[in-house]
Amino acid sequence: MLTTRLDLDRIRAARRVIDPIFLDTPLYQCDALGRRLGCTVSIKLETANPVRSFKGRGTELVASLLTGQGRTAAVCASAGNLGQALGWSGHRRGLDVTVVASRRAPAAKLGRIRALGAALELVDGDFEQARERAASIAQQRRVRLIEDSRDIETCEGAATIGLELASADSSLDTVLIALGGGAMATGVGYVLKTLSPDVQVICVQPLGAPAMTRSWHERRVITTDSTDTIADGVAGRYPIPAVLNDLLQVADDAVLVREASIIEGMRMLLEHAGLVVEPSAALGIAAVLEDPDRFAGRHVVTVICGSNVDLDAYHRWVRR
């Protein structure tokens, strides 16, 4: 019996709150990728929507909750994608959204947050400094702080991906999920462990930002002093205890991958699937590349979680 913070009925109900533009995303087998990787590869594509990532599923719930409570403003820290999504969901509901991000976040993400009408505050330092700043803004201005992965709506929104995977008429063996703060991994993992317990849930994180993976293996929160990865979307250092507790129950494994594998994963997704993805979205392919025997002959699905990438950097990475 799972004792996570998540709830299946609420997740099912979430489908009625989330704008359909974020739901029922493409799920399809990509034979060209599968041939190169020695397994059957299905793609769950979360980038064909106005914010180009899966985060809209969660922010739709958050924004709907806030307006239901009569609130008019919200603030969040973001590596870039949550901010866009909260900007989108908030804008449609008349919420004033403030996003705090690192000055080092990809310019494309920052530009799109501004374009969505959110107020953007930049901090020196990394995502964790942005989190601190967002918390202090929330306190000063008495505005609701939205915390990715900690706020259950962000996990349960992402969990609707799990409903779609579980209901697919398919022979899935393994789901590969990018691991950052843990909202997507706990959400999707919870639904699969509940509805399709035979499907393996494997979380993938960069070696350069291993805090949550190390925490999962040691079953206690491990923080790191710094991160060093191009996968900006998953580069946190301070795992949230409640999220780790959930993740311990729903993940079958958590693995770390090298930067070179992430880059090769991005390249393969471009060459064999025609997809431009941000580094975090290539983590699943990277995991297969690093351990092909583990996945040989299996049917894996990888969630393509975002495509917000600076093109100059992208071209530098994928060019051979």
Added chain:
Amino acid sequence: MLTTRLDLDRIRAARRVIDPIFLDTPLYQCDALGRRLGCTVSIKLETANPVRSFKGRGTELVASLLTGQGRTAAVCASAGNLGQALGWSGHRRGLDVTVVASRRAPAAKLGRIRALGAALELVDGDFEQARERAASIAQQRRVRLIEDSRDIETCEGAATIGLELASADSSLDTVLIALGGGAMATGVGYVLKTLSPDVQVICVQPLGAPAMTRSWHERRVITTDSTDTIADGVAGRYPIPAVLNDLLQVADDAVLVREASIIEGMRMLLEHAGLVVEPSAALGIAAVLEDPDRFAGRHVVTVICGSNVDLDAYHRWVRR
């Protein structure tokens, strides 16, 4: 009263035959593109499926019909996308598929046709020579010839895109459709003219392959001696009279665009929507670029019809 070859009830019924993987594709507003183009731009994304184009909608109908008739083989000419789609649909139903294509078709398309298990025959010359060769193979081997745009299933399959556009809760003013043989334009156009007659249907073809557009304007079949465009997917020279007759009834306009605009369209779809597309899929954006006043402030949807592109050529095109 429209007197086309198409039938709305059959098109609605087609949704039950077509594998769901090709249906209900993403339709979403892309603000970043809209800002650059001075209008509201929605994307209908037909590339997130195993064959990376909309053609599966039609080949599902064709292959289902053939197996229903007890046939075991089919042959088609293809610029590259129909061949992949027929290969996919045929393979799942145990049909032997032969595809005839020009040796000059993109290597990516040819490689994927072979990978799908179809027999591939290459001809010197262009798509029209491939059509002749496919017809003679069909006669010699007494195998069913599948003809894109002439076979009503290819039009009515594509027409299911129109159902999805018509049922979207939206303020669409204009649909921009790549025009080649005419299957997609007549299919989508027919449904919209029937269900959403206020939506403008504008077909877009390259200046370097203008046969169908010229035919539409002169209301009679005009052929050309050659084509000269990177948009290989729409480079036909001999319009089919029955298709032209349908198109005359359902299209509001047909416009020609320059190669430079197609390339700029591909570049904008990459930069502002994160989409790698083949040249034919950029025709709609090219049309807006060439006549911004016509679309200013309007809500246009462009059908992103395919992403099968040779990456070397693609990088050459989009590089500034």
